[in-house]
Structures are given as C-alpha cells and as structure tokens.
Amino acid sequence: MQEALKEAAKAFDAGEIPVGAIVVCQNKIIARAHNQTEMLTDATAHAEMLAITAAANYLGSKYLNDCTLYVTLEPCAMCAGALHWTQIGRVVFGASDTQRGYRLWQQPLLHTKTAVTFGIDEKACQHLVLEFFKRLREK
Amino acid sequence: MQEALKEAAKAFDAGEIPVGAIVVCQNKIIARAHNQTEMLTDATAHAEMLAITAAANYLGSKYLNDCTLYVTLEPCAMCAGALHWTQIGRVVFGASDTQRGYRLWQQPLLHTKTAVTFGIDEKACQHLVLEFFKRLREK
Numbered sequence: 001m002q003e004a005l006k007e008a009a010k011a012f013d014a015g016e017i018p019v020g021a022i023v024v025c026q027n028k029i030i031a032r033a034h035n036q037t038e039m040l041t042d043a044t045a046h047a048e049m050l051a052i053t054a055a056a057n058y059l060g061s062k063y064l065n066d067c068t069l070y071v072t073l074e075p076c077a078m079c080a081g082a083l084h085w086t087q088i089g090r091v092v093f094g095a096s097d098t099q100r101g102y103r104l105w106q107q108p109l110l111h112t113k114t115a116v117t118f119g120i121d122e123k124a125c126q127h128l129v130l131e132f133f134k135r136l137r138e139k
Numbered sequence: 140m141q142e143a144l145k146e147a148a149k150a151f152d153a154g155e156i157p158v159g160a161i162v163v164c165q166n167k168i169i170a171r172a173h174n175q176t177e178m179l180t181d182a183t184a185h186a187e188m189l190a191i192t193a194a195a196n197y198l199g200s201k202y203l204n205d206c207t208l209y210v211t212l213e214p215c216a217m218c219a220g221a222l223h224w225t226q227i228g229r230v231v232f233g234a235s236d237t238q239r240g241y242r243l244w245q246q247p248l249l250h251t252k253t254a255v256t257f258g259i260d261e262k263a264c265q266h267l268v269l270e271f272f273k274r275l276r277e278k
Contacts, residue, residue, distance in 0.1 A: 041199055044191055049183055053181050062182040063182070077248055081216035084216070
C-alpha cells in the first residue's frame with residue numbers, strides 16, 4: 001500500500017483527486033498508476049483502470065487471476081465492474097468511499113473469485129483525499 | 140444505431156464479441172468504437188469505454204452532458220459506471236443483455252440526468268451477438 005500511496009501523492013501534486021493503485025503478481029509490482037482524469041480529460045482514467053490496462057499489457061492476458069490490486073481508495077462501480085471482467089485474485093483498498101464506493105451497491109460488482117481486504121493504511125489514504133478537497137474549497 | 144451496427148460488424152469480423160458504439164453531439168458523430176478486448180488484450184476495452192474516451196478527447200471535456208451514446212448491446216456495470224462519471228445526456232441501446240447488463244443491478248448505475256432508450260434495431264443488434272457465439276461453439 002505504501003507504493004500505492006506514492007502513486008496517490010503524484011496525483012495530489014498534479015492537482016488530481018489523489019488515488020493511487022499498483023498491481024502485484026508473484027511478489028512483483030507489474031503496474032502502477034494514479035488518477036489522471038484531469039490530465040487526460042477522461043472520466044474513465046481512474047487509477048484502477050489505468051493499472052488494470054497496464055497489468056494486462058504486461059502479462060499479455062486480459063485476466064489477472066493471480067494478481068492483487070492495491071488501491072488507496074475504495075473502487076467505484078466502474079472500477080469494480082472492470083475488476084470483475086479481469087477476475088482479479090485479490091483487491092486491497094485503504095480508505096472507504098462512502099459517496100461512490102462499490103459497496104454501496106447491495107448486489108455484488110466484483111467477481112465472486114475476488115478476495116477483498118480493506119482498511120490498510122486507511123488514515124494515510126484518507127488523509128490525502130481530505131486534504132485535497134480541503135485545499136480545493138479554500139481556493 | 141445503423142452506425143453503431145457498422146462498428147459491431149467490424150468487431151465481428153475481427154473475432155471480437157460484436158458490440159459497437161458511437162457518440163453523437165449536435166447531430167454529429169464525434170466518436171465511434173467497437174469492442175477490442177481481444178486485440179488490445181484488455182478487459183476494459185469495451186466499445187462504450189473506447190467511445191467515451193474518444194468523445195471526451197474530441198470535446199476536450201470529461202463531461203458528455205450534451206451527447207448521446209448509441210450502443211448495440213446493453214452496457215455492463217463497468218460501462219454504466221463510466222457513463223455515470225461523464226453525466227452523458229442520453230444512452231440508446233439495441234439488444235438487452237440478460238447476463239451482464241447494468242439493469243440487473245437494482246440500484247441505479249447510470250446518472251440520474253441520463254435518459255435511456257432501448258430496443259432500437261434490437262433484432263439486428265442481437266443477431267450479431269447470437270451468431271458470434273453460435274460460430275464460437277461450432278469451432
């Protein structure tokens with residue numbers, strides 16, 4: 001999660017909502033990404049989406065069964081839907097997203113095969129997002 | 140929808156699940172795409188996702204409020220979640236997807252601002268998908 005936090009910090013510095021993600025396969029980081037919706041002018045350019053695409057590209061496979069995605073914030077419905085298609089083995093997220101997190105939907109969005117862990121480095125993950133919106137309001 | 144069907148036919152010819160999408164803004168087609176999950180080895184490369192990215196790129200805006208997406212098959216949860224972020228004005232789809240369509244989720248996935256029409260050219264849209272899977276089974 002520390003590596004995902006580094007990615008989130010890059011987003012923060014770039015004026016993006018600070019979310020970072022990495023994909024790990026066999027103890028190796030095979031993809032890293034941060035939210036780039038502003039820079040790419042693309043609402044789909046969430047950290048998770050970019051990390052999924054990069055990981056699939058690295059492995060040469062649409063499926064990420066043996067991978068773990070670490071992401072600083074709970075994925076939204078779009079990202080959870082994308083993770084479903086990859087059949088990813090595990091998702092680990094830091095802070096919960098009570099506004100747009102995928103767990104707001106009662107019917108499952110992730111694949112039944114996907115294990116989920118959350119609350120890892122929660123405070124640090126949450127702090128970045130809170131600080132981002134605090135500064136935005138002060139502008 | 141005829142233009143979206145042309146895109147779906149391209150996917151069919153390329154051995155991809157035949158789904159096509161176009162984005163229209165002020166009576167002009169500003170983006171067209173077909174499913175490219177196999178060619179790009181990327182589970183996120185659905186026709187809608189590629190069309191959203193292309194349309195946002197064309198307009199220089201993350202938001203597609205004044206746009207209509209025409210897609211041959213009902214969007215999945217990922218694509219509906221993506222369409223939510225764009226606040227797209229209208230979504231028109233042809234065939235329903237009873238396996239993975241976004242309407243399987245009882246809680247809304249699309250934005251409340253988004254108007255939805257479906258069943259347009261339904262038979263032609265559905266035919267392509269059925270034919271694709273029929274041929275796949277025969278291989």
